[in-house]
Amino acid sequence: MLIDSHAHLDMQDFDEDRITVIERAVEGGVTQIITVGTDLDSSIFALELARKHESIYAAVGYHPHNAQRCDSQYLDKLSETTLEPKVVAWGEIGLDFYRRYSPKDDQLKIFLRQLEIADDLNLPVIIHDREAHNDVLTILKKMGKSERKGVIHCFSGDIDLAMAFIELGYYISIPGTVTYKKAVQTKEVASSIPLEYMLVETDAPFLAPVPKRGKRNEPLFVNFTAQEIARLRNIEFEEVAEQTSKNAKTLFGIQ
Numbered sequence: 001m002l003i004d005s006h007a008h009l010d011m012q013d014f015d016e017d018r019i020t021v022i023e024r025a026v027e028g029g030v031t032q033i034i035t036v037g038t039d040l041d042s043s044i045f046a047l048e049l050a051r052k053h054e055s056i057y058a059a060v061g062y063h064p065h066n067a068q069r070c071d072s073q074y075l076d077k078l079s080e081t082t083l084e085p086k087v088v089a090w091g092e093i094g095l096d097f098y099r100r101y102s103p104k105d106d107q108l109k110i111f112l113r114q115l116e117i118a119d120d121l122n123l124p125v126i127i128h129d130r131e132a133h134n135d136v137l138t139i140l141k142k143m144g145k146s147e148r149k150g151v152i153h154c155f156s157g158d159i160d161l162a163m164a165f166i167e168l169g170y171y172i173s174i175p176g177t178v179t180y181k182k183a184v185q186t187k188e189v190a191s192s193i194p195l196e197y198m199l200v201e202t203d204a205p206f207l208a209p210v211p212k213r214g215k216r217n218e219p220l221f222v223n224f225t226a227q228e229i230a231r232l233r234n235i236e237f238e239e240v241a242e243q244t245s246k247n248a249k250t251l252f253g254i255q
Helices: 020-028 040-053 062-071 070-082 105-121 133-142 159-165 183-194 221-235 237-252
Strands: 002-007 030-037 054-062 087-096 124-130 150-152 170-174 198-200
Touching: 002 020, 002 198, 002 221, 002 237, 020 030, 020 221, 030 040, 030 087, 030 221, 030 237, 040 054, 040 070, 054 070, 054 105, 062 087, 062 198, 070 105, 087 105, 087 237, 105 124, 105 133, 124 133, 133 159, 159 170, 170 183, 183 221, 198 221, 198 237, 221 237
Parallel strands: 002 030, 030 054, 054 087, 087 124, 124 150, 150 170, 170 198
Antiparallel strands: none
16 A cells, blocks of 8 residues: 655646556555645645545645745645645645746745745645755745644755754655656655655656656556665665554545
């Protein structure tokens, strides 16, 4: 049993075979999937998918790429969706100083506002951090430590940064890039952090793991990520699957 803690099943890449992809994942041992919104429309789509499929749960939020197009009205509408029991997190939110599709000031403003909303709603957050490590860490430190804060999705930092987030109560999510030969830093993190603070994810349709690299990613492929983590830690695959699934259930409050 595995839980894919982060996928984007709303995206057009899945328009032709979305149901088949979900069924294939479940048949392959991926029993639950968190599909994650990046703006109002994608968040509503994620919720609709979650309503239709027992194995699917939704997260709602505004990605930093879309911060410039976000306003209080949209955030109010997202807040309304959280009344649904299958909305289990607020995200994907955070900072992205690599692409900068939205200005830094807009990203910071919307990130901070969404952290406040999630805190008010008692929802864990799913955090995007790309080339913004110091800013994200500083902001989260100001929020304080909590038992159920959230997860740093698709983690790209070093072991020291990972442990700093863990100290604040956050989980670290390992993506398919851990299978890449040159991903030395990600491999080190995956082999070193406490398993009790680890999640696994695909970020589908992006970042397909070896041996599917270069193809469309899908939740089933989280198996390859878990297998690599088990190899790196010299433990059984089942131990990785069991503990990361337990962690995801604890974080997202799912059964």
